[in-house]
Amino acid sequence: MISLLAQISNGDDLYVAQNIFWWFFAIVTVIAAVKVVTTDNIVHAALHLVIVLAGVAVQFVFLGSEFAAATQVLVYIGAIVVLLLFGIMLTRGSLGDDGLVDTERRGLGALVALLLFGLMAFSLVDGFEDVLLPEDSRNLVEVTTPIDTDIDDDEFIRQTRGSDTAAIGDAIFESYIVPFEAVSVLLLAALIGAVVIARKE
Amino acid sequence: MSLSSLLLFAADAGPALPGYTFAGPWILRNVWLLPLIPALSFLAILFFGKRLPFKGAEIGIASVLSILALAIVANIAWFDHRDNYESEKAEDAAGLLLSDEYATVAIDGEPDSLLLSADAGEGGEAAHGSTAVRNEATWFQSGGQEFKVGTLVDGQAVMMLFVVTFISTLVHVFSTEYVAGDRRYTHYFAFLSLFTASMLLLVVSASTIQFITAWELVGVCSFALIGHWWEEKPNSDAALKAFLTNRVGDIGLLVGMIILFFSAGQTFDIVKINTMALAGEIPQRNLTIAALCLMAAVMSKSGQFILHTWLPDAMAGPTPVSALIHAATMVVAGVYMIARLYGVFFVGFSIEGSPVNPMALIGMFTLIFAGLLAFVQDDIKKVLAYSTVSQLGYMVMALGVGAWTAGMFHLFTHAFFKAGLFLGAGSVAHSVHSFDMKKDMGGMRKFMPTTYKTFIICTLALVGIFPFAGFWSKDEILVGTGGWGLFGGTGGNGNYTLMLIGGIFGAALTGAYMTRVIYLTFFGEFRHVAHHDDHAVDHGHADDAHDAHANHDPHEHGPAITIPLILLAGFATLIGLVNLPPGFITGNLESWQERFFHFYEPSAAAYFPAIAHGTPSYTLAIFASVVGLLGVGLAYFYYFVLVDRKSKAMGESLTELPNGPTSKFGILKAGHTLLVEKYYLDHLYTDVIAGGTKGPLAKAVYWFNQNVLDATVDGVGRTSVIAGKAVYEHIDQTVIDGAVNLSGVVSSETGAGLRKTQNGKIQQYAAYLFAGATLLAGVLIFVI
Amino acid sequence: MLLNQFLLLAAVLFCLGVYGVITRKNGVMVLMSIEMILNAVNINLVAFGAFNGTPIGSVFALFVIAVAAAEVGIGLAIVLLIYRNKKSIDFSEVDLLKG
Incomplete structure (x- = not known):
């Protein structure tokens, strides 16, 4: 943590703004996440979950993966949260507070979560203490750069389009076409499975 | 040019790996049609079969007839390709299709190469080696690894194409009458088609992953067909047992294939794996482990000891299915895999020059063990099932001793006569509505003359009587053991004397148990009517349609059943002549010798080991025949003389001598010494020989089989109940x-x-x- | 920016998700917590992808999102089934596994 703070005070202009925004979104995300797992109102929990998911999408943007961010917004916030809200409506009469949303296992849960976090934090700080992310090279490619015809296709696409979306598309439809097809079959199976499980006899 | 440089070249330019070509006759490049047609037929039968006038059978028969025709065309094209490959290659080279490096035996420059010795003893034969025809496409790719799907057509593949399509055609025809009126008639034909498609896919596989796919499809089809009458618990149990036992072996298959994948530089290419194995580019240790793992798969699929227990149980399926799956095609999948990956097994088990190896041992043990078990079975199909296990043991043993051609030739001949025996058994059972020889058969020769004659012919072939098919293939296996320094012979890849003895002993067993089957089924008096009512075990007919005439005498069936029988009997008689041993005939007809070997063994390809061939001898052939006949003779004496005489004396049709051998022994000891003297022979036959094999020994083996092995295998798969029961009874x-x-x-x-x-x-x-x-x-x- | 800030944020979200899975009574809320755990994993995937300069991290994050969609579908179907049978989605009442 100290090194993180030190990094902000480094005086690197480019990173100060980014870091301020990052900390803002990170804190909002964590607070919302805490609310998701502690609030007694299930609808509030769902709405806080929206904030968490949006915060994660922002993290994706920070990491230079706009496509993942867009998908996160569309699929998670657009579809999954709506699905969850449907679930809430179908399984509860009233939408007010529900005094008994938590079990008696709060202590156990907190203990396990803290232990887990302590362990992860230790190993992360121990392992990646000062490792910097590489600079986002896309920003450095000037639009006016003459296109080098000797470079291979991937590089060409990356330079000319300036986005990782094309690279993701290439990766999915070339190297990972089989997992992709497997996921499509999985979705179909889930579709049928959900219908079979949930339908009335 | 060294082999490794050839391989490097191959990696760059693709088609130049020695031993195969991408050119060749059209049909050989497009054998993918053969699996495709029955696969489409499966879908067509499934979706439209019920609405058709013959409930889908016509689609199945049309598809198998068309692929039978294609298989015959492919064989003829292969013969031509095999003989004229050199000139073909020249043409291709002229057309710039292929490069100079593309020579089948371009490795001759390396004196220490394994391949140099290839066919050194065969002279001109090697000059135009058999060059497999390949065709392939990228199936899919994932994570940078390409998964190829393709066909690899060489001698063994076209041979199997013919066997599978031919047997499948006859089984389809036979089935139209045998399962007529069955409630799942359409479903039955659909799965016959799918089974045929899977087996053909396995046969033409060019990559191990494709092979595994086909292997599993074959397993699924066998599950569906064995459990065809699943309403009866034993049938669905048998299907489950077959499937689960095969799963045990499949683990070995997967592990073995994965080891080969990584050992051979991440490739699924069967040719490349074999080539690298033979060139010594894969560590011996890896090959041995892979070969042992694959052996587990062979043991389960091809019913080798100790994983053979599913095969006799699998007789719960309809009899034509038994003929197709458990005699001629599916169970030979394991044998076929050994033949396909022979480079791996050859090097992995150090077959050359060693006196013993796991594969040969397993084969030998299986052939004797299963032959003994066949004595105590009352169910005709179970006798045939154990006989199949025993014959598969011969094949595995042949491959284990390096007699590749002998093993494949036995596979080839066995397919015909064993299918004939199974269909004959089915024909009998179709009449008496039972498979129990002792209770429900006897004297059938009077009622079913065609079945009787064909069954006798197929039996002669199985027992290995000159000049029927089994004689030639069995003799070749014995020659191939190379262990017959005993008889002054030479050749073979090692000194497998133990295997030679086992093989000859197995021949005697075969003769004896088949004679027993013949007597119990076709001789004596018909025993069925007396206890028809209390005997309702009728696997053959879940439907009650035939009960109307069940009380009449059995009768011969129509042409749908007899024609396949006659055809198979004809093949059982003549098919052995396709591989006459060298020196058997001379003169103008000399070129008719060793045709099978000539066309079907990949004699000079880089992916095939240089195996030595033993020279056959009359001494060995005559000795083995005499031993086989001795087995027949002993059983003949017991059943046709002793039991028959007793039957006539007692006025009823007996199946065994009424007094147990031991009790008779007691009586004789107390009786007249002269009579004792007289009955010494009797005692010798019944107690020592017949009793010794048929009685305690066979029963002990059977007990071991049923209670120990069965229980172990079952326990692994599904239940400990059987094991618990056995333990409860015996401890x-x-x-x-x-x-x-x-x-x-x-x-x-x-x-x-x-x-x-x-x-x-x-x-x-x-x-x-x-x-x-x-x-x-x-x-x-x-x-x- | 440091790699660790993303990884630690992901760790926080993950642990909060674990806490939620353990303590929440309401089935739908358990599902929400699981979604948070999956999102934490996604942050890790994308962060390591960016760290190594490859799009593969994002590719796997997309796969996880797709699988999560399937998981929510099935999960909600199960919750609805439980609700229909027990008129409650209190997971503490679902103890058929009790030994």
Whole structure:
């Protein structure tokens, strides 16, 4: 943590703004996440979950993966949260507070979560203490750069389009076409499975 | 040019790996049609079969007839390709299709190469080696690894194409009458088609992953067909047992194939794996482990000891299915795999020059063991099933001793006569509505003359009587053992004397148990009518349609059943002539010798080991025949003389001598010494020889088989109930009881303690899960 | 920016998700917590992808999102089934596994 703070005070202009925004979104995300797992109102929990998911999408943007961010917004916030809200409506009469949303296992849960976090934090700080992310090279490619015809296709696409979306598309439809097809079959199976499980006899 | 440089070249330019070509006759490049047609027929039967006038059977028969025609065309094209390959290659080279390096035996420059010795003894034969025809396409790719699907057509593939399509055609025809009126008639034909498609896919596979796919499809089809009449518990149990036992072997298959994949530089290419194995580019240790793993797969699929137990049970399926799956095609999948990956097995088991290896041992043990078991079976199909296991043992043993051609030739001939025997058994059973020889058969030769004659012919072929098919292939296996320094012969890849003895002994067993079957089924008096009512075990007919005439005498069936029988009997008689041993005939017809060997063994390809061929001798052939006939003779004496005489004396149709050999022994000892003298022969035959094999020994083996092996295999797969039962029957109950009670008390006490944590609350379990994971991660981080 | 800031944020979200899975009574809320755990994993995937300069991290994050969609579908179907049978989605009442 100290090194993180030190990094902000480094005086690197480019990173100060980014870091301020990052900390803002990170804190909002964590607070919302805490609310998701502690609030007694299930609808509030769902709405806080929206904030968490949006915060994660922002993290994706920070990491230079706009496509993942867009998908996160569309699929998670657009579809999954709506699905969850449907679930809430179908399984509860009233939408007010529900005094008994938590079990008696709060202590156990907190203990396990803290232990887990302590362990992860230790190993992360121990392992990646000062490792910097590489600079986002896309920003450095000037639009006016003459296109080098000797470079291979991937590089060409990356330079000319300036986005990782094309690279993701290439990766999915070339190297990972089989997992992709497997996921499509999985979705179909889930579709049928959900219908079979949930339908009335 | 060294082999490795050839391989490097191959990696760059693709088609130049020695031993195969991408050119060749059209049909050989497009054998993918053969699996495709029955696969489409499967879908067509499934979706439209019920609406058609013959309930889908016509689609199945049309598809198998068309692929039979294609298979014959492919064989003819292969013969032409095999003989004229050199000139073809020249043409191709002229057309710039292929490069100079593309020579089948371009490795001759390396004196220490394994391949140099290829066919050194065969002179001109090697000059135009058999060059497989390939065709392939990228199936899919994942993570940079390309998965090819393709066809690899060489001698063994076209041979199997013919066998599978031919047997499948006859089985389809036979089935139209045999399962007529069955409630799942359409479903039955659909699965016959799918089975044929899977087997053909396996036969033409060019990559191991495709091979595994086809292998599993074959397993699924056998499951569906064995359990065709699943309403009866034993049938569905048998299907499950077959499937689960095969799963045990499949693990070996997967592990073996994965080892080969990584050992051969991440390739699924069967040719490349073989080539690298033979060139010594894969460590011997890897090959041995892979070969052992693959052997487990062979043991389950091809019913080798100790994983053979499913095969006799699998006779619960309809008889034509038994003929197709459990005699001629599916069970030989394992044998075929050995032949396909022969480079791996040849090097992995050090077949050349060694006196013994696991594969040959397993084969030999299986052939004797299963032959003994066949004596105590009353169910005609089970006798044939054990006979199949025994013959598969011959094939595996042949491959194990390096007699590749002999093993494949036996596979080839066995397919015809065993299919004939199974269909003949089916024909008999179709009449008497039972498979029990002792209760429901006897004297059938009067009622079913065609079945009787064809059954006799196929039996002669199985027993290996000159000049029927089995004689030639069995003799070749014995020659191939190379262990017959005993008889002054030479050749073979090692000195497998043990295998030679086992093989000859197996021939005697075969003769004896088949004579027993013949007597019980076709001779004596018909025993069925007397206890028809209380004997309702009728696998052959889940439908009751035939009960109307069940009380009449059995009768011969129509052409749908007899024509396949006659055809198979004809093949059983003549097919052995396709591989006459060298020196058997001379003169103008000399070129008719060793045709099978000439066309079907990949004699000079880089992916095939240089195996030596033994020279046959009359001494060995005559000796083996005499031993086989001795087996026949002993059984003949027991059944056709002793039992028959007793039957006539007692006025009823007996199946065994009424007094057990032991009790007779007691009487004789107390009786006249002269009579004792007279009955010494009797005693010798019944007690020592017949009794010794048929009685205690066979029964002990059978007991071992049923109670120990069966239970083990079952226990692995599904249930410990059978094991528990066997143990309960055979081991002192109180000991078991005490142990059970003790373990009960212990688990009850422990359970009571642990029960508090098992409160059924999933989230608490989740908490334990995460806590446990945290602890383990902590151990990993801080301790290790 | 540091790699660790993303990884630590992901760790926080993950642990909060674990806490939620253990403590929440309401089935739908358990599902929400699981979604948070999956999102934490996704941050890790994308962060390591960016760290190594490859799009593969994002590719796997997309796969996880797709699988999560399937998981929510099935999960909600199960919750609805439980609700229909027990007129409650209190997971502490679902103890058929009790030994």
